[in-house]
Amino acid sequence: MEKYTEMSPKTKYVDLAESIIEGNNTASKEITQRLVDEGVEAKEILNDGLMPGMDVVGKKFKTNEIYIPEVLIAARAMHAAMDVIDPLLSASDEPSKGKVVIGTVQGDLHDIGKNLVVMMLEGAGFTVIDIGIDVPSENFVEELKKNNAKILGISALLTTTMEGMKDVVEAVRSDSSTKNTRIMVGGAPLTQEYADSIGADGYAPDASSAVDLANQLL
Amino acid sequence: MTKFKLPIEKPEPDIENFVNIMNGKIIPDKPPMVEYLIDNTVMKPILQDMLGRKWVSPTDKTDNMDGEIDFSKENIEKINAWLDNQIAFWYHMGYDFIRIETSLALPAISLSVLDTAKVSGDRVRVWQDESKGVIRSWDDFEKYPWPKIKEEDFYIHRYICEHLPDGMGFISSHGGGVFEHLSRLMSYEGLCLTLIDDPALFKAVTDKIGELIYEYDKYLLELGKLTAILQGDDFGYSTQTLIPPEDIRKYFLPWHKKYAQLCHEKGKPYYLHSCGKVDVLMEDFINYVKIDGKHSFQDGVASIVDAKKSWGNQICLLGGVDVDKLARLETGELRKYIRQIINKCTPGGRFAIGAGNSIPSYVPVENYLTMLDEALK
Numbered sequence: 054m055e056k057y058t059e060m061s062p063k064t065k066y067v068d069l070a071e072s073i074i075e076g077n078n079t080a081s082k083e084i085t086q087r088l089v090d091e092g093v094e095a096k097e098i099l100n101d102g103l104m105p106g107m108d109v110v111g112k113k114f115k116t117n118e119i120y121i122p123e124v125l126i127a128a129r130a131m132h133a134a135m136d137v138i139d140p141l142l143s144a145s146d147e148p149s150k151g152k153v154v155i156g157t158v159q160g161d162l163h164d165i166g167k168n169l170v171v172m173m174l175e176g177a178g179f180t181v182i183d184i185g186i187d188v189p190s191e192n193f194v195e196e197l198k199k200n201n202a203k204i205l206g207i208s209a210l211l212t213t214t215m216e217g218m219k220d221v222v223e224a225v226r227s228d229s230s231t232k233n234t235r236i237m238v239g240g241a242p243l244t245q246e247y248a249d250s251i252g253a254d255g256y257a258p259d260a261s262s263a264v265d266l267a268n269q270l271l
Numbered sequence: 272m273t274k275f276k277l278p279i280e281k282p283e284p285d286i287e288n289f290v291n292i293m294n295g296k297i298i299p300d301k302p303p304m305v306e307y308l309i310d311n312t313v314m315k316p317i318l319q320d321m322l323g324r325k326w327v328s329p330t331d332k333t334d335n336m337d338g339e340i341d342f343s344k345e346n347i348e349k350i351n352a353w354l355d356n357q358i359a360f361w362y363h364m365g366y367d368f369i370r371i372e373t374s375l376a377l378p379a380i381s382l383s384v385l386d387t388a389k390v391s392g393d394r395v396r397v398w399q400d401e402s403k404g405v406i407r408s409w410d411d412f413e414k415y416p417w418p419k420i421k422e423e424d425f426y427i428h429r430y431i432c433e434h435l436p437d438g439m440g441f442i443s444s445h446g447g448g449v450f451e452h453l454s455r456l457m458s459y460e461g462l463c464l465t466l467i468d469d470p471a472l473f474k475a476v477t478d479k480i481g482e483l484i485y486e487y488d489k490y491l492l493e494l495g496k497l498t499a500i501l502q503g504d505d506f507g508y509s510t511q512t513l514i515p516p517e518d519i520r521k522y523f524l525p526w527h528k529k530y531a532q533l534c535h536e537k538g539k540p541y542y543l544h545s546c547g548k549v550d551v552l553m554e555d556f557i558n559y560v561k562i563d564g565k566h567s568f569q570d571g572v573a574s575i576v577d578a579k580k581s582w583g584n585q586i587c588l589l590g591g592v593d594v595d596k597l598a599r600l601e602t603g604e605l606r607k608y609i610r611q612i613i614n615k616c617t618p619g620g621r622f623a624i625g626a627g628n629s630i631p632s633y634v635p636v637e638n639y640l641t642m643l644d645e646a647l648k
Contacts, residue, residue: 076467117511120513120514122464122514212633213631241508
């Protein structure tokens, strides 16, 4: 079997990226392990193999070439690979692209939209602190402080729970240590107009757009 | 609430006229009204304060997707009083029919949290678990307590048929469609992964649910006074379908085709409620399933005005008032918005006005009445 490290830079990560795009978690784990065994830096595997794979997934999702089931299995393949390199990344202390705290507003138990955004953000190199569902405003502020995160993502499914986003934005803006946080919002009833009206810095209509937005907000 | 032309003291419902407008035989000056589900939070003050009736509810829930209604002798009087209220509500609010749906007992995992809608008081909102289903394997599938259809499953329907005022129709369906119950039993994430990892299990669970609803519909269609089936099955969300369209065509639409066939054999229309961005499936709904009408439209996805242009000469279009706008617009703006829908969709007939989805707890009663009042003008 040809060593990956002996391949050209162009072909070295084709198999790994493909395994992510196809959602093959067995292959993504094996290839990642082989690359590690051949001495490739974890950061390089992430940047040159896994992230480009997730980038393709995000673009295909945005244009309706693929659907949520395919995104979920791609994310599963990404996680399988990340399980191999995560300990190495932590040990190398390499900075991520940025920290994002994300959660669903109080009164709202919707999970899947937020989870897709988490997967896409992680696939794009962000460190994501997912604080779950039904999160009170004060917990968003607390987690931003604790993690020194610069970006906050807020999700809501319903018109009624969407109103809770305003409370979160106000709580974040009124605390001197979090007031400059870049806030992005998303969810089924959301519009750009609503995001503007509550003082959010951006609105993303889908998970893939959330990555573009986070990159802009950095 | 007296500023509205509601409640109507002496209603003159005409279900035959409604059906004829829906199938294009009659072109009306103003559209009839339609609704899919109305939350108890909205119904209660209208029944109490405007109709002077005592609120009774055999359950705290508006929807009964788990089929858990207590039909014990002790509870039956309560059920009857609740049904009398339901009939009175739809009758005096100006509808030509009453719509109620119930479900077979299909227990699933649900989560609950305090409803943040300001009008809901301390009511709890029930949410479906999106990642943990009760069926995750073949073993779970085999052991699941699949229900058997029994006579008492249709107590509510029979009572309504026996107590319908003259001219009123009855529209019903199984509470929750095949895809909706699949996502309850497997969870949405679970069904997505199973679709790819074990398509045979995905199909087995789907077909089991599909068959149950088919048998349920056979009973339903034996009710002489049933006007139509308006079946819900949400296939989309705001930007695409919940699973690839080809999988919806493969696994789910054949079941809807069967339900439509059953209806048509009895000379009844089959209307489909399906939320989200499902425009990619509309040709399949119309030409393969052979639906007679489509319900559920959201302005952010596809407005009823656009739908009218695309499909208004092939099927009837039901509802269309965007729920977010219905919940949040000021009265004047809301009236203007509703009027423009009526003006654009009424010509040619085959249109009934109502909420784009349903009347949830967070639609203010005042706004709901404004919509009806504008429609009745």
